[in-house]
Amino acid sequence: MDAVELARFQFAxxxxxxxxxxxxxxxxxxxxxxxxxxxxxxxxxxxxxxRMTNFFGHLFLINFAVGVVTGIxxxxxxxxxxxxxxxxxxxxxxxxLALEVLMAFFIESTFIGLWWFGxxxxxxxxxxxxxxxxxxxxxxxxxxVVLANAWMQHPVGYRIEGERAVLTSFSxxxxxxxxxxYFAHVQGSAWTxxxxxxxxxxxxxxxxRRDVEVFSxxxxxxxxxxxxGTTFSATSGHFEAQVARADQPxxxxxxEAQWETSGSPAPWSLxxxxxxxxxxxxxxxxxxxxxxxxxxxxxxxxxEGMRELNEEYQRRYGPGEYIPxxxxxxxxxxxxVAIGVLLLLTAFxxxxxxxxxxxxxxxxRWYLRLLVLLVPLPWVANFLGxxxxxxxxxxxxxxxxxxxxxxxxxxxxxxxxxxxxxLWVVYLGLIxxxxxxxxxxxxxxxxxxxxxxxxxxxxxxxxxxxLQDYDxxx
Numbered sequence: 001m002d003a004v005e006l007a008r009f010q011f012a013x014x015x016x017x018x019x020x021x022x023x024x025x026x027x028x029x030x031x032x033x034x035x036x037x038x039x040x041x042x043x044x045x046x047x048x049x050x051r052m053t054n055f056f057g058h059l060f061l062i063n064f065a066v067g068v069v070t071g072i073x074x075x076x077x078x079x080x081x082x083x084x085x086x087x088x089x090x091x092x093x094x095x096x097l098a099l100e101v102l103m104a105f106f107i108e109s110t111f112i113g114l115w116w117f118g119x120x121x122x123x124x125x126x127x128x129x130x131x132x133x134x135x136x137x138x139x140x141x142x143x144x145v146v147l148a149n150a151w152m153q154h155p156v157g158y159r160i161e162g163e164r165a166v167l168t169s170f171s172x173x174x175x176x177x178x179x180x181x182y183f184a185h186v187q188g189s190a191w192t193x194x195x196x197x198x199x200x201x202x203x204x205x206x207x208x209r210r211d212v213e214v215f216s217x218x219x220x221x222x223x224x225x226x227x228x229g230t231t232f233s234a235t236s237g238h239f240e241a242q243v244a245r246a247d248q249p250x251x252x253x254x255x256e257a258q259w260e261t262s263g264s265p266a267p268w269s270l271x272x273x274x275x276x277x278x279x280x281x282x283x284x285x286x287x288x289x290x291x292x293x294x295x296x297x298x299x300x301x302x303x304e305g306m307r308e309l310n311e312e313y314q315r316r317y318g319p320g321e322y323i324p325x326x327x328x329x330x331x332x333x334x335x336x337v338a339i340g341v342l343l344l345l346t347a348f349x350x351x352x353x354x355x356x357x358x359x360x361x362x363x364x365r366w367y368l369r370l371l372v373l374l375v376p377l378p379w380v381a382n383f384l385g386x387x388x389x390x391x392x393x394x395x396x397x398x399x400x401x402x403x404x405x406x407x408x409x410x411x412x413x414x415x416x417x418x419x420x421x422x423l424w425v426v427y428l429g430l431i432x433x434x435x436x437x438x439x440x441x442x443x444x445x446x447x448x449x450x451x452x453x454x455x456x457x458x459x460x461x462x463x464x465x466x467l468q469d470y471d472x473x474x
Contacts, residue, residue, distance in 0.1 A: 003413045004405055007081040010420040012390065016383050017427040018074055021067025021434065023382050026138045026187070027194025028060045031225055033135035038221070040128050052218050054119065055446050056198060057131075059438055061116055064108075066434040070427060080419060085397055085407030092151060092158055092167045096144040104141035108134055142190070143183050150179035152398050153389070154247050165401065178247070181240050188233030189385065192343060193378040195226030199350075200375035201442045203368035211446045216362040220354060227347040234340055237385075238294070244392070245295050245303055248399065250313070250322060251392030253306045254329040256291065257281055260305040266291035271334075274327045279307065317400065324394040328387060336384035339377050346374060 032053055039049035075097065078086040086093070114122065115130035122130070157172030158165045167173070202219040205211055245252040253259075257272045259280055268290035273282035292301040306323045313322040350371075354361045362368070393399055397407045 003411055003416050004408050006413060006416045006420060007408055007411070008404060010081060010416065010423065011077055013420075014070075014073060014077065014423055014427060016386065017431060018067070018070040019382060019386065020379060020431060021063055021070060022142070023186075023190045023193045023379065024063050024197060025060070025067055026142050027190035027192070027229070028056065028063070028197065029131075029135040029138040030191065031194045031198060031222070032057050032060055033131045034225070035218075035221065036128050036131045040124050048214055048217060051446055052214050055214075056218075057116060059201075059441055061112070062437045062441065063434060064112065066430050066437075070430055073423065073426075079409075081409050081411060081416060082397075082407050083409040085402065088163065088402050088407065089152075089165050089398060092155075092165055092173070093148055095167065095170070096148040096151075096173075100141050100144035104137045104144065107137035108141065111137070139187070142186055143179075146182045146186050147174065147179045149389075150176065150182045153182075153393060154178045155398055155401055160401075165398070178243060181236060181243060184236040185233060185240050185385075188229050188231075188236055189378070189382050191225060191229030192233055193229075193382065195222050195229050195347070196343065196371070196375055196378050198222035199226060199371045203371035204443070205445050206362045207365065207368050207372070212362065214446055219362055223347065223350045223354065226343070227351055230340065230344040230347050234344055237337075237340070242295060242297075248393060249304050250306060250309045250324065251329070251388075252295070253304060253309060254324050254326045254392055255333045255388065256303070257284070257326055257330045258303065258305045259307055261308050262291060262302045262305065264292065264300050264302040265289045266295065266302050268294060269330075272330065274330060276323075276326055279323075320395065320403075322395060324392055329392045332384040332387040332391075336381050336388065339381040339384070343374065343377060343381070346370065 035049055035053040035056065039046050039053055042049060111130045111133040115127055115134060118130070119127060151173055154176065155165070156176050157167060157169035159168050160166070173179070198218060199222045202215040202222060205215045206219065241252065241255065244255070256269050257274055258269070265288065267286035267288050269281075270285045270287055272284040275282050289299055291303070292299055295301055295303055306326070310322050314320065350361070350367065353364055353367060395403045395405075397404050
């Protein structure tokens with residue numbers, strides 16, 4: 001492994017570490033805003049939903065506080081290990097990142113404090129407005145970051161001046177179809193993470209028959225949230241793969257381990273043994289017609305193979321190897337889809353049980369145990385999705401414009417290694433802290449004190465005195 005490969009590994013690993021927090025923050029903010037809205041609208045159950053909102057809000061605050069620290073490091077890496085990349089795309093890439101801070105982060109940071117610390121001082125309507133501003137700001141934040149990544153996947157609205165890409169059309173960058181498709185997929189994935197996170201916690205307490213009134217209602221809200229998230233994620237992911245076939249055919253071919261151009265109708269590879277060095281599959285179990293259906297939504301259609309595309313890229317971009325690491329892309333895609341199907345079926349099974357069993361959903365113990373076991377899978381699916389997205393466009397950093405070796409800083413292997421070890425130590429510590437605090441708080445529930453609570457920092461009360469005073473006055 002040389003300095004370039006080590007720098008790639010550092011950025012990939014820290015990105016995945018950061019996204020561990022981001023996906024939960026983006027989804028949970030919207031989930032809590034929905035709970036707060038229900039608490040405001042349903043007077044007869046207002047305190048129940050208020051306690052639910054405060055409980056999940058406490059978990060959100062923990063994750064948000066720890067996650068902010070990991071996000072700050074990401075931008076510093078452009079100067080540390082990818083200075084040539086930063087010089088090439090800085091005129092374009094810096095715009096969405098700056099807007100993310102100015103339009104989103106300041107709003108999040110301000111109104112999350114007002115919402116949490118003013119819960120017994122603000123009127124219910126003002127508090128509702130605060131959490132919706134936080135939820136909207138997290139979506140705005142996600143959009144600008146995803147927009148920057150989408151531009152790297154499909155650059156538009158630019159011209160090359162010397163050795164730099166210069167922005168020529170901001171609207172073309174903002175309204176490009178790939179940016180909005182990526183945003184939709186990230187949004188659905190975040191809702192899936194938040195939905196199954198809330199489902200697992202609710203199921204855990206229902207299995208122990210603790211705070212049943214609160215968590216039985218939370219289970220139902222989270223179930224709808226998870227069903228919407230998985231459906232949204234699966235639908236947008238399907239269109240995202242079809243778009244990749246059109247504008248990143250090499251990535252699509254790697255997702256299907258398609259070395260030679262397929263016939264029409266094209267089969268779909270269920271499982272394959274991949275030999276990257278020989279450029280072939282040692283075996284391949286295929287399902288006829290399904291490839292064309294997935295790629296074109298019809299029973300006809302062919303897609304190019306990696307050998308033919310590699311020759312085309314060499315003519316277009318110059319000598320080199322343009323086939324990405326096929327096995328990680330191929331298997332990550334299939335594992336992501338398998339997990340997505342499992343989560344989708346689980347969410348809709350819960351809706352079916354709710355419809356058939358009514359009040360007994362929270363007593364269906366086999367289903368509650370399943371929800372607790374599935375809690376890590378949405379994160380795993382997210383990480384696998386990023387592996388497909390980023391590895392599939394190799395060797396390009398900016399598709400068709402800048403390769404990875406061209407974007408790296410002139411650092412030695414030892415310099416990169418020292419930075420990698422330092423970041424891993426910090427990030428593993430932060431993730432360990434986050435998981436420990438989230439687990440301790442979640443296991444304690446609403447009526448008990450968390451085991452990890454410091455005597456100098458007493459646990460918050462999930463009972464809203466402000467709401468009780470508001471109900472008395474009205």
